[in-house]
Each structure stands twice: as structure tokens, then as C-alpha cells.
Amino acid sequence: MNFVEELRWRGMLHDIMPGTEDILNKGMVSGYIGFDPTADSLHVGSLAQIMSLIHFQRAGHKPFALIGGATGMVGDPSGKSAERNLLSEDTLQHNLQGIKSQLERFLDFDSGANSAQMVNNYDWFKDFTFLNFIRDVGKHITVNYMMAKDSVKNRINGDTGMSFTEFTYQLVQGYDFYYLWKNHNCVLQMGGSDQWGNIVTGTELIRRKDAGEAYALTTQLIKKADGTKFGKTEGGNIWLDAEKTSPYKFYQFWLNTSDEDAKSYIRIFTLFEKEIIESLEAEQDAAPHTRVLQKALAKDITIRVHGEAEYEKAIKSSEFLFGNIGIEFLNELNDAEVLGLFEGVPNFTIKLSDLQAGLNVVDLLASHTAVFPSKGEAKKMIQGGGTAINKVKIASADDSYSVDALINGKYLVAQKGKKNYFLIIAE
RNA sequence: GGGGGGAUACCAGAGCGGUCAAAUGGGACGGACUGUAAAUCCGUUGCUUCGGCUACGAAGGUUCGAAUCCUUCUCCCCCCA
Numbered sequence: 175m176n177f178v179e180e181l182r183w184r185g186m187l188h189d190i191m192p193g194t195e196d197i198l199n200k201g202m203v204s205g206y207i208g209f210d211p212t213a214d215s216l217h218v219g220s221l222a223q224i225m226s227l228i229h230f231q232r233a234g235h236k237p238f239a240l241i242g243g244a245t246g247m248v249g250d251p252s253g254k255s256a257e258r259n260l261l262s263e264d265t266l267q268h269n270l271q272g273i274k275s276q277l278e279r280f281l282d283f284d285s286g287a288n289s290a291q292m293v294n295n296y297d298w299f300k301d302f303t304f305l306n307f308i309r310d311v312g313k314h315i316t317v318n319y320m321m322a323k324d325s326v327k328n329r330i331n332g333d334t335g336m337s338f339t340e341f342t343y344q345l346v347q348g349y350d351f352y353y354l355w356k357n358h359n360c361v362l363q364m365g366g367s368d369q370w371g372n373i374v375t376g377t378e379l380i381r382r383k384d385a386g387e388a389y390a391l392t393t394q395l396i397k398k399a400d401g402t403k404f405g406k407t408e409g410g411n412i413w414l415d416a417e418k419t420s421p422y423k424f425y426q427f428w429l430n431t432s433d434e435d436a437k438s439y440i441r442i443f444t445l446f447e448k449e450i451i452e453s454l455e456a457e458q459d460a461a462p463h464t465r466v467l468q469k470a471l472a473k474d475i476t477i478r479v480h481g482e483a484e485y486e487k488a489i490k491s492s493e494f495l496f497g498n499i500g501i502e503f504l505n506e507l508n509d510a511e512v513l514g515l516f517e518g519v520p521n522f523t524i525k526l527s528d529l530q531a532g533l534n535v536v537d538l539l540a541s542h543t544a545v546f547p548s549k550g551e552a553k554k555m556i557q558g559g560g561t562a563i564n565k566v567k568i569a570s571a572d573d574s575y576s577v578d579a580l581i582n583g584k585y586l587v588a589q590k591g592k593k594n595y596f597l598i599i600a601e
Numbered sequence: 602g603g604g605g606g607g608a609u610a611c612c613a614g615a616g617c618g619g620u621c622a623a624a625u626g627g628g629a630c631g632g633a634c635u636g637u638a639a640a641u642c643c644g645u646u647g648c649u650u651c652g653g654c655u656a657c658g659a660a661g662g663u664u665c666g667a668a669u670c671c672u673u674c675u676c677c678c679c680c681c682a
Contacts, residue, residue: 400639432638463636496637551630554645560631591631 177233188367194389205362206238214272215415243296351376399434420518425488428472436467521597532574562589
């Protein structure tokens with residue numbers, strides 16, 4: 175199956191420039207996607223773009239991942255209502271390294287002719303002087319053209335205004351495309367649908383400057399059925415970096431996908447064939463409570479991002495925390511096993527002596543540990559019936575716990591709401 | 602440069618000098634129902650040693666008493682030049 179068809183049946187395709195499909199069918203093509211170095215890790219939002227590149231490479235084409243070392247210093251106004259903060263050069267360097275190592279896990283950088291390649295636009299912008307830029311690039315694009323872009327129009331008509339720096343952004347990104355086209359024979363730029371305007375500025379620049387042909391393809395922005403933002407939870411962004419989002423949390427994020435979203439996500443975020451997906455869906459429809467789609471989705475992505483071993487651990491933790499296994503189960507484990515089970519679950523250490531005389535729950539959860547930010551909140555939540563210790567709901571804010579409650583003479587499992595677990599270790 | 606309007610909790614947005622820790626909506630969090638889903642319904646949404654304490658852009662002032670009145674400052678928006 176060719177690349178465009180692949181994206182199409184997966185529901186990923188948003189917009190494609192005429193002629194793009196033809197050139198892709200003629201043979202190997204180089205194409206790229208840009209990644210923003212605003213953090214030292216990619217998050218699940220970037221994952222859709224990574225998937226596009228993976229499909230691109232699987233279809234026999236050569237993918238380039240462009241890291242925006244230069245553009246990150248400017249800030250893309252697309253979809254932003256306010257001026258963006260600029261990054262310092264140091265953070266930028268640090269972020270570049272992090273992103274680079276993550277991308278290496280997804281793309282094949284050693285597959286002969288269509289090996290993936292990573293480029294950083296800082297390399298060609300760092301010595302590009304302002305005067306040269308406005309002569310060689312600015313001259314070819316009219317301000318009228320630039321102002322017609324939605325990203326610019328929205329800001330000019332809005333009341334926040336827009337700096338010259340951000341206004342220039344599309345030219346800078348446009349030049350990236352030109353540079354890759356010129357030096358790497360890169361004829362296609364891909365990106366999220368919000369990137370259409372920026373990409374087209376690139377093809378326009380290539381046409382006007384060198385009378386060259388270049389193409390554009392954008393993918394659907396990931397949406398949730400309820401209209402809220404994809405990739406965010408109470409705890410913030412879901413990152414690919416295990417340090418920022420534990421594999422357990424990562425797995426849980428995907429497992430908690432709603433039924434409706436799971437059907438589109440499994441097409442977008444996994445490489446499963448059409449038949450497999452359809453049979454999974456049939457299975458899900460027949461027995462929705464089994465959530466086969468969510469499980470398959472969560473498994474596949476977790477393994478791809480964190481590896482098999484981390485997935486196994488995440489499964490074990492999940493089964494224990496959400497399954498029917500009683501808390502007594504912990505008694506059968508040694509310390510290393512307990513800690514392994516709770517890897518990715520926030521943990522706190524308290525003094526064993528503090529429990530000796532019995533410790534009030536509110537003090538335990540708000541003062542001695544940071545399960546709750548304040549005692550008031552702890553009390554309210556306990557009254558609301560949302561808190562449990564060792565899987566038993568706390569009946570009253572006046573309750574106390576002593577060493578008798580410790581599991582294995584050492585552990586307490588606190589629960590805030592149904593899904594938030596905390597391990598308290600008494601030493 | 603001139604004139605006008607505004608700043609209230611996560612956001613939006615009410616708020617006769619006392620009865621205001623501050624209406625209402627959204628969000629967020631929690632509960633019930635389920636399937637760790639969606640929808641729905643319910644509750645919570647400043648801190649506390651439960652006596653109080655700190656809060657309505659900032660600093661002063663008037664007053665027994667200020668989110669509310671006065672002064673200065675900071676920032677934002679609108680109109681004119």
C-alpha cells in the first residue's frame with residue numbers, strides 16, 4: 175500500500191497538494207517533518223507526526239526529521255494567541271539532545287538508501303546574516319502573501335498583536351524547506367494541519383526562487399471526542415521520557431482512552447493492519463467492557479516507547495492497583511518486588527516512630543506526606559468519601575493509623591480518588 | 602500628547618460601606634452509576650492548632666467597620682492626535 179493510501183485509511187490525512195501522490199508513486203522521495211525543541215522530550219502530541227514519518231519510511235521513502243534549533247528561537251505563531259517566550263541557546267541545545275535520542279527509537283537510521291536522517295536548522299541559520307536573509311529570501315515573498323495566512327490574520331485582527339519576529343516565522347520555516355529541497359532533494363514537507371500555511375510558504379519560495387516543484391501534506395490534528403485537548407491529564411502533559419511520565423502512567427493514559435477515541439487512535443498510533451484493527455473493533459463492540467481496543471493500543475505504544483520490560487511492569491502494577499487482588503498480596507512480596515510494583519506511583523517515606531502511637535490520617539496525608547497539599551483539602555476529600563488506605567475507605571478524618579496497619583511491617587497504600595495511588599514507606 | 606473605561610478566586614464574570622471567604626457559569630477535583638469508557642446526577646473548589654488568620658492590581662488614607670469611598674502608583678483596553 176502506498177504512503178498516501180495508508181494515511182487515508184488510517185484517517186490521518188488532512189490536506190494534500192495536487193501532484194503529491196503522483197510524485198510519491200514514481201519512486202523514492204525525501205520528505206520531512208519539523209519538531210519543536212520547546213522541551214527536552216517529545217510528548218504524545220508529537221507522536222502522530224512521528225507515525226507519519228514511520229509510515230513514510232515503511233513505504234520506501236526517505237524521512238528527514240528536522241529539529242527546529244533556529245525556529246525554536248523564534249516561535250511559531252500558528253495556533254497561538256499570544257507572543258511566545260523565546261528559549262535560550264543553552265536550553266535549546268539541551269532539548270535538541272533529548273529529542274534526538276527519542277527520535278532514534280522510532281525511525282531506522284540505518285536502512286540503506288532510505289535511512290532516516292536528522293537535521294537541525296540552526297546549522298544553516300546560525301551564519302545566515304539578517305541582510306542576506308532579507309535579500310535572498312525576503313525578496314521573493316510579498317508581505318501581502320504573508321499577511322493572508324490565518325496564523326497572521328488571526329493575530330492582527332485580535333487584540334494581542336504580533337511581533338515582527340513571529341511575523342517572520344513563516345519565512346524562516348519556508349527557507350528550511352527551500353534549504354532541504356536544494357541540498358537534500360527533499361520535495362515534501364509534512365506536518366499537522368495547523369502547519370499548512372507555513373509549509374505552503376516553503377513551496378512558494380521554492381517556486382519563486384528557483385522555479386522548483388515541492389509538495390505539501392498535512393495530517394489531522396488529534397482530537398478527543400469530547401472536544402478537550404489530547405495528550406493532557408490532571409498531571410499535565412504525557413511525555414515520552416520515562417523520567418517525566420512513568421511507563422505506568424503512560425500505559426494508564428492510553429488505557430483510559432474513551433471507546434470512541436480508541437477507534438481512531440489505534441489507527442493513528444499503531445501499525446496494526448486494517449484487518450486486525452477491524453477484528454479488534456468487532457470484539458470490542460461485542461463486549462465493550464473488555465476494552466480490547468484500549469488494551470491493544472496501550473500495549474503497542476508502551477512497548478514501542480518504553481520497551482517490553484517496562485510494559486510488563488506497567489501491566490503488573492495496573493493489575494494490582496485496579497484488579498481484584500487484595501492488599502494482602504503485598505505480604506507475599508519482598509521489598510524489591512513491592513517497589514517494582516509501585517514504580518511510577520508517587521511514594522513518600524515517613525518515620526516508623528511517627529506511627530508508633532497512632533497517627534491521625536489528616537496529618538499522615540497532608541503533613542507527613544504530600545498526598546494532599548493541605549489539611550483542609552484532605553479533610554474535605556475524606557468527608558467526600560474519596561480517600562482510602564490499603565484499599566479501605568477512610569471513614570472519618572479523625573481516624574488514626576498505627577504500625578498495625580502497615581503491610582509487610584513497612585508499607586501503606588494511600589488512594590486519592592479511584593485512580594491516584596501513593597505508596598507510603600515507614601522506616 | 603488629550604479623553605474615557607477597567608484590574609475581583611484556575612478562567613469568565615456579579616458584587617447597596619457592615620448580613621462577603623465574595624453570586625453565577627465554565628473548568629478542575631471527588632462521589633454514585635458503569636467497564637479504570639462516554640453520558641447523567643450529586644458534592645467540593647483560601648489557610649487553619651477550628652479560636653481565628655490572610656485575601657478583591659500595589660501602597661497609603663477616611664471610617665467603629667472597606668472588594669465597595671479618597672489619594673498616589675503600576676498595568677491593560679478603547680477613542681482622538
